[in-house]
Amino acid sequence: MTQVKMTVNGKTASGDVEGRTLLAQFLRDDQGLTGTHIGCDTSQCGACVVHVNGKAVKACTMLAIEADGATVDTIEGQANADGSLNVIQQAFQDHHGLQCGFCTPGMVMSAAALLKDNPKPTEAEVRHYLDGNICRCTGYHNIVKAIMAASGQDVGAIAAE
CATH class of the missing domain: 1.10.150.120 ([2Fe-2S]-binding domain)
Incomplete structure (x- = not known):
């Protein structure tokens, strides 16, 4: 197990992950951010797109340890500050x-x-x-x-x- 720490939607997120844990799994399973969907597990569908350091990436193809220290934005962080839709x-x-x-x-x-x-x-x-x-x-x-x-x-x- 390896500890990862990143900023997710403006908040510090950390956890212990196996080397094979995908970023999508970390976000969904460890952080409870289930808006990042896993649709195909083969990088074909794009349902898992998040932003890592400002770039759109498919979270089903990136390991959580690759995002260690990064800034990650998910669909849950897209709403306006008052909670209304952006x-x-x-x-x-x-x-x-x-x-x-x-x-x-x-x-x-x-x-x-x-x-x-x-x-x-x-x-x-x-x-x-x-x-x-x-x-x-x-x-x-x-x-x-x-x-x-x-x-x-x-x-x-x-x-x-």
């Missing part, structure tokens, strides 16, 4: 960018990373960026629309596919 979360709700909700935490975390790097992405850029996130319910149209709306762009002209 602009991305609100856009997902307003534009029906979710159905079953399983992929939604990873989609929101990916969207946050995209908008940090590219505040006004085109529809094609959003679709390209979400290439590593799978949604089996929505067909992506409303997810793309929500992300573009969160960037402050007019989404009225985005045609349904």
